[in-house]
Amino acid sequence: MATLQKTEEMTAPVKLVVIGLGWIGRKHAELIDAHSQCTLVGVGDVDAQHASFAAQINAPFYSEVEELLESEAPDGAIIATPNGCHASVAELCARQKVHVLIEKPLANTLSEARRVVDVAETSGIRVVVGHHRRHSPFIQTARSIVRDGELGSLVGASMLWALMKPMDYFELPWRRQRPGGGPTLINLIHELDSLRFICGEIRQVYAQASSASRNFEVEDSLSLSLLFENGALGSILASDTAPSPWSYEATTGENPHYFHAAENCYHFFGTRGALSLPAMEVWKYAPGVPGGWQHPLERVTRKVIPQDPLESQLKHFCQVVRNEQRSLVDAGDGMRSLAVALAVLESAESQRPVEVSH
Numbered sequence: 001m002a003t004l005q006k007t008e009e010m011t012a013p014v015k016l017v018v019i020g021l022g023w024i025g026r027k028h029a030e031l032i033d034a035h036s037q038c039t040l041v042g043v044g045d046v047d048a049q050h051a052s053f054a055a056q057i058n059a060p061f062y063s064e065v066e067e068l069l070e071s072e073a074p075d076g077a078i079i080a081t082p083n084g085c086h087a088s089v090a091e092l093c094a095r096q097k098v099h100v101l102i103e104k105p106l107a108n109t110l111s112e113a114r115r116v117v118d119v120a121e122t123s124g125i126r127v128v129v130g131h132h133r134r135h136s137p138f139i140q141t142a143r144s145i146v147r148d149g150e151l152g153s154l155v156g157a158s159m160l161w162a163l164m165k166p167m168d169y170f171e172l173p174w175r176r177q178r179p180g181g182g183p184t185l186i187n188l189i190h191e192l193d194s195l196r197f198i199c200g201e202i203r204q205v206y207a208q209a210s211s212a213s214r215n216f217e218v219e220d221s222l223s224l225s226l227l228f229e230n231g232a233l234g235s236i237l238a239s240d241t242a243p244s245p246w247s248y249e250a251t252t253g254e255n256p257h258y259f260h261a262a263e264n265c266y267h268f269f270g271t272r273g274a275l276s277l278p279a280m281e282v283w284k285y286a287p288g289v290p291g292g293w294q295h296p297l298e299r300v301t302r303k304v305i306p307q308d309p310l311e312s313q314l315k316h317f318c319q320v321v322r323n324e325q326r327s328l329v330d331a332g333d334g335m336r337s338l339a340v341a342l343a344v345l346e347s348a349e350s351q352r353p354v355e356v357s358h
């Protein structure tokens, strides 16, 4: 009987709520709704106009987060509010012992991020930070290739992220204001987190930023130079005002919301070879061929079956809630990616290289 009860408990769908029903919160709610490992027991947003969306997906709606947590007693919550209230909403969840998936960036500042790290430690709740690209088969395969030494010692990485955000994207004021708005904390943090995951910790950044195209308070374009702990170098050109086929979104095709182009957005370089992503082509000398620029390189393509990383992240969160897996991006890890992004902003402001604080 005890065994039967345990099996039923382990296989019962994880009860989840979504807090914040904007662009990404709605996507999370729809994914939960479609997934058998979890069930959406309620949704919350301070803005009552989102009640109509809740009605559409048949979920009880609450405009008070405490009431949502008390009434629905979920196992886990997805926090998809603007960055500035991630920490305070996480604290409310911790009070009710509710595990959390917190959208990236973990917070706007390191002191807010530290609050999440502390509250997770003292309450025992488990935290997954929404760096969903870590669940991408492209990113995971690149990490294995680099970390297994297939390219030799890592020399560097080069990334392009250039696309055009439509003007209506900026109707929400927080997206064009500091702190929190701008492509560094909204988008580039994905590249920075992926770089940490694939290549190792970033020690120093030097950034130049421009807002010449839109004249917003926040930057629209950046050029970055990075130094990794292992001595490798990195460079990124990022812009949300330059239409191009060279962004993670356009090239991987993981999100059907974006235009798709069969191009590469990232390149990794080692002492024995190079890798393009998402083509996943490894360029190396054939066995026995001595190194040297006069010798041809061979191209070997690594087969990667694309999967929706947001959906994989949701499955992972359910397993973390059930204590079947350790969080792939815990609060401390999310704070380190935030530290790199904040170092980028500080460097752009001061026009100096900045050491990343860990």
Ligand SMILES: NC(=O)c1ccc[n+]([C@@H]2O[C@H](COP(=O)([O-])OP(=O)(O)OC[C@H]3O[C@@H](n4cnc5c(N)ncnc54)[C@H](O)[C@@H]3O)[C@@H](O)[C@H]2O)c1
Pocket: 019, 020, 021, 022, 023, 024, 025, 044, 045, 046, 047, 050, 065, 080, 081, 082, 083, 085, 089, 103, 104, 105, 130, 132, 172, 185, 186
């Ligand atoms: N992982 C990704 O690829 C991805 C994509 C988009 C956004 N995000 C992140 O998700 C978060 C939300 O972004 P968005 O673009 O969906 O924002 P949004 O502004 O579209 O939506 C945020 C929602 O939160 C609600 N809200 C604000 N304060 C609240 C509170 N205290 N309690 C409950 N609800 C509250 C707002 O009313 C709004 O409906 C941000 O942290 C953003 O960086 C991540």
